[in-house]
Amino acid sequence: MDAKKEQFYQRPPKLGKWEAIRLFLWNSETGQFMGRTGSSWAKILLFYILFYAVLTGFFGAMLAVFYQTLDPHHPKWQQEKSLIGNNPGLGFRPMPPESNVESTLIWYKATDQGNYGHWVKELNKFLAGYEQNSLSGASEQRIQCDYGRPPPPGKVCNVDVKQWNHCTKANSYGYHKSSPCIFLKLNKIFGWVPQYYNDTNALPNNMPEDLKMHILGEKNRNPKTIDTIWVSCEGENPADIENIGPIHYIPSRGFPGYYFPFTNTKGYLSPLVAVFFERPKYGVLINIECKAWARNIIHDRFDRRGSVHFELMVD
Template sequence: MADKKPADGQQFYQRPPKLGKWEAFSQFLWNSETKQFMGRTGASWAKILIFYIIFYAVLVGFFAVMLAVFFQTLDIKRPKWELDRSLIGSNPGLGFRPMPSDKNIESTLIWYKHSDKGNVQYWQKEINKFLGVYNKSNNPHADKLEECRQFQLPSPGKVCDVKIDQMWHPCLKDAGYNFESSEGGPCIFLKLNRIFNWNPEYFNSTTIEDPGLKMSEELKREIRDAEAQNKHRIVWVTCEGENVADIEHIGPIRFIPQKGFPSQYFPYTNQDGYISPLVAVYFEKPKRGVLINIECKAWARNIIHDRVDRRGSVHFELMID
């Protein structure tokens, strides 16, 4: 049978040879007949490469310009939105240390056995870690620290030091923060959360008579006595059992070095070397083997207390076996 010949102007195409998987892959990588690498010629690859170089260069340049414009509106030392205009607002809360292990991140229970050194050491190490910044050798701006007189602001360019000395006994490292005591309870450290440019409004003998103010008579008496000595410019701190049983079991409490945060530490304006003031709460004789719910509050006229949202206060539990 004679082979068919294409008519004028027509062309017959032959089916390409059937290739194996490896042969097809090898031909995809490099086709020697068409001089194509992975399905494209060198010129085609060059055009794509140039396009994407230009595309991403323009994209990077655009975002760089936008970031430069954005950062021109910011101050690295000062937030754009402050106090009530900011997300955290103008109502500081309290924090406590030591905190339970990260394995129980939602827990606020301080539970230990005073005779179990391994158990006690965890809490002591957590406090040591927290207090590390209060050691001048760990503060990169130690030259900015100044020993301030009470209620007097530091010198320009300086910040007030928080000196943890023998006055803090037994809430000292050498005393193990009293965690190993066979009778007394531990020392728990409180700090006021930092809010940029927040200034407390201090209570006095007039403002404590506000009928809507739920303040204990004991604290009112302390404020009156402090005002008589012109020493009332303090964000006061109180701690008490949350329920009737907790109040019965908590025992006497001592605040070290004083019952609050004095005015020389305010306001916080992101100063170099700034360290937050502290209050150590020493539980002198809490009931053993009983879970005690404790609520500590900070007191200033512009601090609102909300137990649900923990505004102006902090809650934790204490249990000593």
């Protein structure tokens, strides 16, 4: 009896490292592969196949239910209920190189084609979508609009940048002549309708005087044209105002109202304003702020709402 007990509690023989690995991979005495028999492997494999099949089916069903709540053409959360809110931001082009993405400085040498070439290429890339045939089938949706003649349902207004005088691709957007064009655009907000400053007796006090005179003149010439989101650009500091030189807005001084609201119609083009800086002072950094003007546009420089800041330096 004592001999049997000693044999029962006897330690298994100590195996070497490679022998232990070999025995783990295949134990011929027990028929185990990596610690499990064939039936054990079959059961655990079947379990995980069923488990992941059910998990995949559940995820697919939930995804299908989620997509039923979405409209591919209309966002579920709009304007004040959305993350972007109902106050559009103002953007500018061309943008600095990606290596300096945080910068807002447009700096180049007008006498060096390799130097100003980046800005011209950036504008070419940006405006490519505004070519009539740039989007397949989109050109059929675009029509020429005017004040009092908005686009009918299913159509969008065209933006013909080929006729913008100094600010065209053929003219290198004025960069080779030290008279650059900066393009402005409003961020798209679905369903947002601008409230125009079409009452010349109720213009805000902080609106530039030259813009007030422009609005008054437009109202006298053609009252329909004051249904516009107006644009102003000016130097931020007295020195900037002195150095910025004459400014021209092409094709007009604002975004015409017939481009709004944005409803995600195929082929839609955001309206643009090209700001032509005719004679900025050479070799001087000029701080510029541009603003979009409508009653429901709030200017907030910190949150970049309704206005945009950039610097211009021409050597």
